[in-house]
Amino acid sequence: xxxxxxxxxxxxxxxxxPVTLRCHQTENHRYMYWYRQDPGHGLRLIHxxxxxxxxxxxxxxxxxxxxxxxxxxxxxxLESATSSQTSVYxxxxxxxxxxxxxxxxxxxxxxxxx
Amino acid sequence: QQQVKQSPQSLIVQKGxxxxxxxxxxxxxxxxxxxxxxxxxxxPALLIAIRPDVSEKKEGRFTISFNKSAKQFSLHIMDSQPxxxxxxxxxxxxxxxxxxxxxxxxxxxLTVNP
Numbered sequence: 001x002x003x004x005x006x007x008x009x010x011x012x013x014x015x016x017x018p019v020t021l022r023c024h025q026t027e028n029h030r031y032m033y034w035y036r037q038d039p040g041h042g043l044r045l046i047h048x049x050x051x052x053x054x055x056x057x058x059x060x061x062x063x064x065x066x067x068x069x070x071x072x073x074x075x076x077x078l079e080s081a082t083s084s085q086t087s088v089y090x091x092x093x094x095x096x097x098x099x100x101x102x103x104x105x106x107x108x109x110x111x112x113x114x
Numbered sequence: 115q116q117q118v119k120q121s122p123q124s125l126i127v128q129k130g131x132x133x134x135x136x137x138x139x140x141x142x143x144x145x146x147x148x149x150x151x152x153x154x155x156x157x158p159a160l161l162i163a164i165r166p167d168v169s170e171k172k173e174g175r176f177t178i179s180f181n182k183s184a185k186q187f188s189l190h191i192m193d194s195q196p197x198x199x200x201x202x203x204x205x206x207x208x209x210x211x212x213x214x215x216x217x218x219x220x221x222x223x224l225t226v227n228p
Binding site: 090 | 159160
């Protein structure tokens with residue numbers, strides 16, 4: 001258990017509505033990540049953070065924004081959800097900064113956009 | 115542009131057999147190569163990892179073989195068991211600092227028949 005809590009775990013929302021997923025960690029790790037997992041695509045990085053208010057884009061960042069106002073929380077927002085954003089979203093954490101630091105994943109948030 | 119290519123997409127092995135999953139990478143700056151195991155409904159969990167200064171690492175029934183000149187690495191599961199049935203992801207990362215992140219292969223679904 002890497003001390004990661006994702007919420008909500010399951011959500012169904014309508015196209016065009018905003019959605020926020022929350023990742024909470026209890027171990028003061030510097031790095032936090034949001035990945036999405038889709039069949040045939042594996043795990044793709046959406047956004048990541050390397051400190052409070054320090055974030056950067058990953059390979060599939062379009063349509064997503066993030067915020068990190070305190071160390072323990074990393075929020076992923078879909079400003080206007082689309083059906084293509086139906087996916088499983090994983091938050092991950094790492095102490096980071098050194099080669100070989102392990103990245104630990106949360107249990108996932110299943111999002112369905114109808 | 116896929117930086118980490120994983121094969122096969124799926125694999126069926128009999129109990130007691132050897133499972134082999136292969137990955138190839140393009141970026142010679144990668145210096146950390148982990149494998150993750152994921153069961154249905156769960157987040158990926160680190161299984162074993164290797165750095166390019168060694169050619170092989172073994173942990174129990176799991177072995178990573180690394181070929182730096184060919185830019186390839188593979189996961190071998192000896193004496194495969196039905197409980198090993200899961201999706202396996204290879205990944206790669208480079209350096210540290212603010213750019214610490216993993217790039218994943220697309221995954222291999224392993225089924226071990228009893």
